Amino acid sequence: MSRSVWKGPFVDGYLLNKAEAARNSTRNEIIKIWSRRSTILPQFVGLTFGVYNGRKFLPVQVSENMVGHKFGEFSPTRTFTSHSSDKKAKRG
Amino acid sequence: MTAQRILVGEIGRPHGVRGLVKLRVFLTDPASIGTLGALTDAAGVQRIKLTVKADGLGQIEGVADRDAAARLTGTRLYVERAQLPPTEEEEFYLADLVGLSAVTEAGAPLGSVRAVEEHGAGAYLVVGEGRGEQLIPFTRAAVPVVDLGARRLVVIPPAEIIVPPQDGEAAA
Numbered sequence: 001m002s003r004s005v006w007k008g009p010f011v012d013g014y015l016l017n018k019a020e021a022a023r024n025s026t027r028n029e030i031i032k033i034w035s036r037r038s039t040i041l042p043q044f045v046g047l048t049f050g051v052y053n054g055r056k057f058l059p060v061q062v063s064e065n066m067v068g069h070k071f072g073e074f075s076p077t078r079t080f081t082s083h084s085s086d087k088k089a090k091r092g
Numbered sequence: 093m094t095a096q097r098i099l100v101g102e103i104g105r106p107h108g109v110r111g112l113v114k115l116r117v118f119l120t121d122p123a124s125i126g127t128l129g130a131l132t133d134a135a136g137v138q139r140i141k142l143t144v145k146a147d148g149l150g151q152i153e154g155v156a157d158r159d160a161a162a163r164l165t166g167t168r169l170y171v172e173r174a175q176l177p178p179t180e181e182e183e184f185y186l187a188d189l190v191g192l193s194a195v196t197e198a199g200a201p202l203g204s205v206r207a208v209e210e211h212g213a214g215a216y217l218v219v220g221e222g223r224g225e226q227l228i229p230f231t232r233a234a235v236p237v238v239d240l241g242a243r244r245l246v247v248i249p250p251a252e253i254i255v256p257p258q259d260g261e262a263a264a
Contacts (some may be wrong), residue, residue, distance in 0.1 A: 018255050028233040030250040034257040048214075048229050048250065059229040061214030074213035085098050085118045089189060089208050089215035091182045091238070092231045 009039035009068070019044050032057045036072030051075035061092050097136065097170040098187050101125055106161035107149055113161045115142075115150040122148070128176070131169040140169060182232075188240055194219045194228075194247045202226065202247055219247065 003010070012035045022029055023043070032050040045064055050057030051071045058075040066074070104114030117125050125131075126144035133140065141153035155161050179185060186208045194202040194217070203220030208230065210216070215230040228234050228247055237246035 012258065014255060014258060018253060022253060028231075028248055028250045029253055030229065031253045031255060033255045035255070048231070050227070050252070056225075056227065058209075058211065059214065059216040059227055061229055061231065063214070066213060074211050076211055085100050085187065086120055086124075086176055087186045088179055088183050089186055089210060089230055090180075091184070091235065092214045092229070 009041065011038040011041055016041075016043070019047055022047055030057075030059060033071065036070065036075065038071055040066045040069050040071060042067050053077045096173045096187065097132070098173055098176070099168055100128065100131065100171050101169040103150075103152075103164045103167045103169065105165055106158045109158045111155040111157055111161045112145065112149045112151055113155075113164065115144070115148055117148075125169070126150075128171050131171055134168050134170065136170070138167075140164075140167070142169075184238065184240075189217065189238070189245075191243070192238075192240075193244045195244055197246055197248060202249075205245070217247075 015033060015035055015038055018031055022031055030048050030050045034052045036051060040062055044062045045067065047062050049060045049062065049071060051060050051074060053075040054077050060071065060074045100119055101115055101117040104116055106113055119125055123144050126142055131140045131142060132138060143151045145151060152164065155164065173187065176185065189205055189208050192205045194205060196202060203224060205217050205219055206221060207218040208215055209218065217228045217230055219226045219228055226249060228249065234250050235245055235247055239245065
């Protein structure tokens with residue numbers, strides 16, 4: 001069953017405070033979090049989080065398309081190696 | 093940029109009696125293997141010209157029967173890095189980034205780029221090994237300089253803000 005709309009999206013409250021502080025800073029920062037369950041909110045867009053996957057903190061650059069998803073979705077806990085040899089990486 | 097060969101596919105089992113083969117293609121667009129030009133085997137000796145057919149099949153030039161196709165089963169197909177199409181601005185082939193040496197702004201070595209990974213939230217570089225391994229977001233702020241010619245990139249490791257787990261949240 002999906003979450004009731006009247007409750008709003010779930011996010012750990014302490015993340016909001018840290019994100020607000022990071023937004024006001026102009027430094028190159030990564031916010032290391034364990035909270036994989038938190039929903040990505042519009043105020044997180046543009047920030048980089050390090051989301052714990054049980055072993056390490058994987059960098060997650062939050063973009064508009066990710067709003068509404070959970071942080072844990074972008075930090076896989078199992079290893080997968082793809083074969084694509086012409087894969088490209090775009091510098092954000 | 094150094095000359096390097098990139099694995100783009102492998103010839104599978106023969107299909108039918110007219111020399112068709114199954115192809116395992118390791119490209120984002122499997123059909124594009126036919127547009128890369130001449131491919132070579134692992135030793136770089138044998139040149140293989142492929143025509144891509146439907147359903148993951150391919151026709152190799154000079155191969156007209158099943159026995160000849162079966163002899164090529166398992167052959168790995170390589171292409172020269174220069175044959176891959178050019179990238180857009182701020183876009184890099186992972187094959188170009190892996191192996192670059194990472195240095196700080198002051199020139200101190202951080203190790204080499206071991207892998208570049210992407211899980212739907214921007215690419216990041218895996219720099220160094222073992223306990224010294226660092227995961228660096230592939231952004232202009234963290235990686236301001238990528239010099240493929242000199243095989244190096246400049247890294248400004250981001251400052252860390254640690255938000256420890258709270259009650260009800262499992263810390264590993």
